[in-house]
Amino acid sequence: MTAIPPIALRATLCAALLASAPAALADTATLTISGRVLPGTCTLTxxxxxxxxxxxxxxxxxADSQIKSGALEFIGCVGVTxxxxxxxxxxxxxxxxxxxxTEATDPASGVSISLLSGTTGSNYLKDGDTGIEVPVTGTTARYDLRAAYYLPTAAVPEAGGVSTEIVVTADYQ
Known part of the structure; x- marks a missing residue:
């Protein structure tokens, strides 16, 4: 009987083991990527x-009394005209x-508040006004406005605080 060299024995044994080993398992996965392209925007203050x-x-x-200037500022505008x-x-x-x-503490009576657009003129901004366009140049825009005390003709004013809150919504195009 002829002896099998140890290297040949090892090679034969390895081949036999590999032939009997189960096939390697494969796995797949689907990578889903999603996003949304938004219209341009600004930061309104x-x-x-x-x-x-x-x-x-x-x-x-x-009449309007003690008119005071103010503005809505738009900064950091991207993709907006x-x-x-x-x-x-x-x-x-x-x-x-x-x-x-709508002053909650010690309100003045008989007095309301006017809000006017621009730096001059008598265009009043009121509840429900929409569609007021503000052009954006580069990354900024500004909308000037003015506020004032208003005393109706027949009203008798009484001292106290005056305030109101107005929600301004900006849609960007």
Whole structure:
């Protein structure tokens, strides 16, 4: 009987073991990638407008008093050519053109608030106004406005605080 060299024996044994081993398992997975392309946007800031204190006797019936400037600022605009604004809040009692004094602590009576667009003129911004376009140049835009005390013609003002909150919504295009 002829002896099998140890290397040949090992090779034969390895081949036999490999032939009897089960086939390697394969696995698959599906990688799902999703996203959404949004329209352009800006960051809108509305600095509070603090009306200067006024004596009740200095308010002019039927007129805006102590007009103060303010602005809506749009910064960081990307992919936007204009913002379209809408305004919502509580209209003054009996006067849909003005805003109600909603001061919670010691409110002045007989007084409401006017909000006007631009730096001049008499275009009032009121509850429900929509479609006000603000052009965006580069990455910024600005919408000037003014606020004032308003004393209706027949009203008798009484001292106290005056404030209101107006929600401004900007849709970007």
């Amino acid at each position: 509305a600095a509070p407008i603090a009306l200067d204190p006024v004596k009740a006797s200095d308010l002019t019936p039927g 204009k913002a379209v604004l809408s305004f919502a809040g509580t209209p003054a009692d009996g006067d849909a053109t003005r805003w109600k004094n």
